[in-house]
Amino acid sequence: MNYTIIKLFQSYNALKNVQKVAFSSNTTNNMDTTYMEIPLYDVEKQQPLEKRKARLHYQSRKRGMLENDLLLSTFAKKYLNGFNEKQTMMYDRLINSPSNDWDIFYWIVEKKPTPKEFDNEIMNLLKKHAKNEDKIALRQPDLH
Amino acid sequence: MSALMKAAVSRSPASLASYLYRNIHVAASGATSKDASVTTNMTKAYTVIDHKHDALVIGAGGAGLRAAFGLVQEGFKTAVVTKLFPTRSHTVAAQGGINAALGNMEEDSWLWHMYDTVKGSDWLGDQDAIHYMTKEAPHAVIELDNYGMPFSRTPEGKIYQRAFGGQSLKFGKGGQAHRCCAVADRTGHSLLHTLYGQSLRYDCEYFIEYFALDLLMEDGVCKGCIAINLEDGTLHRFQAKNTILATGGTGRSYFSCTSAHTCTGDGTAMAARVGLQNEDMEFVQFHPTGIYGAGCLMTEGCRGEGGFLVNSKGERFMERYAPVAKDLASRDVVSRAMTVEIMEGRGCGPEKDHVHLQLHHLPPEQLKQRLPGISETAMIFAGVDVTKEPIPVLPTVHYNMGGTPTNFRGEVITHRGGADRVVAGLLAAGEASCASVHGANRLGANSLLDIVVFGRACALTVADTARPGDPQPPLAPTTGEASIANLDSIRYANGSISTADLRLRMQKCMQKNAAVFRQKSTLEEGQRQIHEIYKQIKDVKVSDRSLIWNSDLVETLELQNLLINSVQIVEGALAREESRGAHAREDFKTRRDEYDYSKPLEGQSKLPFEQHWRKHTLAETDPATGDTRLTYRPVIDRTLDAAECSTVPPVIRTY
Numbered sequence: 193m194n195y196t197i198i199k200l201f202q203s204y205n206a207l208k209n210v211q212k213v214a215f216s217s218n219t220t221n222n223m224d225t226t227y228m229e230i231p232l233y234d235v236e237k238q239q240p241l242e243k244r245k246a247r248l249h250y251q252s253r254k255r256g257m258l259e260n261d262l263l264l265s266t267f268a269k270k271y272l273n274g275f276n277e278k279q280t281m282m283y284d285r286l287i288n289s290p291s292n293d294w295d296i297f298y299w300i301v302e303k304k305p306t307p308k309e310f311d312n313e314i315m316n317l318l319k320k321h322a323k324n325e326d327k328i329a330l331r332q333p334d335l336h
Numbered sequence: 337m338s339a340l341m342k343a344a345v346s347r348s349p350a351s352l353a354s355y356l357y358r359n360i361h362v363a364a365s366g367a368t369s370k371d372a373s374v375t376t377n378m379t380k381a382y383t384v385i386d387h388k389h390d391a392l393v394i395g396a397g398g399a400g401l402r403a404a405f406g407l408v409q410e411g412f413k414t415a416v417v418t419k420l421f422p423t424r425s426h427t428v429a430a431q432g433g434i435n436a437a438l439g440n441m442e443e444d445s446w447l448w449h450m451y452d453t454v455k456g457s458d459w460l461g462d463q464d465a466i467h468y469m470t471k472e473a474p475h476a477v478i479e480l481d482n483y484g485m486p487f488s489r490t491p492e493g494k495i496y497q498r499a500f501g502g503q504s505l506k507f508g509k510g511g512q513a514h515r516c517c518a519v520a521d522r523t524g525h526s527l528l529h530t531l532y533g534q535s536l537r538y539d540c541e542y543f544i545e546y547f548a549l550d551l552l553m554e555d556g557v558c559k560g561c562i563a564i565n566l567e568d569g570t571l572h573r574f575q576a577k578n579t580i581l582a583t584g585g586t587g588r589s590y591f592s593c594t595s596a597h598t599c600t601g602d603g604t605a606m607a608a609r610v611g612l613q614n615e616d617m618e619f620v621q622f623h624p625t626g627i628y629g630a631g632c633l634m635t636e637g638c639r640g641e642g643g644f645l646v647n648s649k650g651e652r653f654m655e656r657y658a659p660v661a662k663d664l665a666s667r668d669v670v671s672r673a674m675t676v677e678i679m680e681g682r683g684c685g686p687e688k689d690h691v692h693l694q695l696h697h698l699p700p701e702q703l704k705q706r707l708p709g710i711s712e713t714a715m716i717f718a719g720v721d722v723t724k725e726p727i728p729v730l731p732t733v734h735y736n737m738g739g740t741p742t743n744f745r746g747e748v749i750t751h752r753g754g755a756d757r758v759v760a761g762l763l764a765a766g767e768a769s770c771a772s773v774h775g776a777n778r779l780g781a782n783s784l785l786d787i788v789v790f791g792r793a794c795a796l797t798v799a800d801t802a803r804p805g806d807p808q809p810p811l812a813p814t815t816g817e818a819s820i821a822n823l824d825s826i827r828y829a830n831g832s833i834s835t836a837d838l839r840l841r842m843q844k845c846m847q848k849n850a851a852v853f854r855q856k857s858t859l860e861e862g863q864r865q866i867h868e869i870y871k872q873i874k875d876v877k878v879s880d881r882s883l884i885w886n887s888d889l890v891e892t893l894e895l896q897n898l899l900i901n902s903v904q905i906v907e908g909a910l911a912r913e914e915s916r917g918a919h920a921r922e923d924f925k926t927r928r929d930e931y932d933y934s935k936p937l938e939g940q941s942k943l944p945f946e947q948h949w950r951k952h953t954l955a956e957t958d959p960a961t962g963d964t965r966l967t968y969r970p971v972i973d974r975t976l977d978a979a980e981c982s983t984v985p986p987v988i989r990t991y
Binding site for chain 1: 484631715
């Protein structure tokens, strides 16, 4: 009985999250490939700040491509531990909401304009960090 | 009841399962750590939760997602275990495209694509698998199109196809073929996004940010895997009638690679730990110019626009190695030249371990206009201003042709006593597997094709051999115990070498001794060093004891996996005394096949199996010691249907 209820809620949640699927037979180059809704990572879930930061360190070091690995892991090593709760949430939303890691990269290197919801002090700090004013060769930092 | 409902609504299915277990004592099916039959005290210290599904997919990249989607479409209750959010798998980095002989740009035939792939593989690819892949390619691409993947179109609305290296028409005689289908420059991301979204419309359960520790085997049959939930530190035994390994490559074995830091050969190591063999591990594809330390690629376009490579003496050394083509010689020639310069002491930098790519002699306007991304990449990742200084570069690992061997249906096989035998319950797809379609060298845009076709093949094979709801006897309570013991020992490791140091040692050893330039003396040195480094894992130090979001713990487990892969690469390279595809030996510069194909075959007698090298390497490693045993398996030359597609006979490969 409990199991059935659980299954019902699982399906309900899954359906809630997958909202719209468009079958496209006449798409063009300009089509946004994120048209299909996929469930977002649950950034808003309650958790202690320490645990959130530990997760963000893991997620900064493990991205879809090397460029983001290097930029985000070096950024996290430098700044994450010093962030307050609000700043940590901004960083969490930034690295966990977009579906395409390349988008995050293009916003950081200013190849594409940053969307309004991510245009904040954390993004500005990231952009400055990426400019590599200290002119060092990037390598993933040691954990300790 | 309302507390339960509240919990159900706010949690993911996976965390709901563990919440229920802990708070309401609803017993999930199978043994748990509260069961008195669990023997060791250690296992009692860890919460273990059991799950049962029809199928399990490990890895949520292109191959894993395609397999998962195929399975749930056929009605199989499927679990997907992944250490990353699906759209953050390394497939997202792929910007090229998928090769398929759709014939939208010109008349095309999959037979020509098959020929190109066999030739590209330097006749080490299994022609039945290549036949399968190239024949199924158009169907696979059209299916993806129907699932909503927004391919770039021609003005008439057909899928647009572009040219890519190594693709020809009319068996190499008809000029460049245009068969690469892409979604602008985000094919990889689009593939993941589409498949993830589609799979969720069916009964597909994702266990995201779960790190798979080991495969669960009982009597030689694969029953699933055991994984740790990084969010709360609980362990999970996933039982399934069929498991699909889709964990990607092992680029991080080397100091310089273009792969993300997630590419740590987890699946091939898991297979090795349960006594399975890995095939052709020594075949590693290199790109000549990756930024030193970072690994990001500096495109060939730099050299195409007039940039050139210099050594520590400031000499444009390519003039010596390729007097005509100079810096635009083929990739393997350039990579080898760079390595020779480094080995002969003319490398740059304090460790003399790289060379320089010089662009500052070019007019800044030309750099800005023709190579806009380069200046940025060089500054961001190397801290170099290309208008003033050279960029430090070295040959960089790009792809692993080897992996866990499968037949053309995706079933994992072992080769013992001269015969291939399927491992019950286990399949593999993608870079983690070796079908083998890429043989000794992979062609561009064939990798995305490989993952889609063989992910689909695994799903079709499971649909053929099993039915949703097939009964599965419960797992023995001790299955998975060894993995928990290993996890525990790594978690409390208190030796003298940090994970980062040991990993760097391994990567530098591989880069120095088993990279582009291979010869007996340096490979033997590499073999000696890698075994020493392997044993040093017992002396590793992990600084964080937590089970929750412990990057140190995860990276140490990944290092265990990398070490197994690295040992197999070095041993395979040392033993293989020939040059074929991406494996080039200075001391054995030619291919050694069963006949000498550079001369007419008449009058030649066929060399016995032990005396030639047109065969697959199979490596088995004892995880406790690193000792590796090599055996060999013949290349499959016959195609699936000789009437439809004839075997491409070996010839000397020239482009």
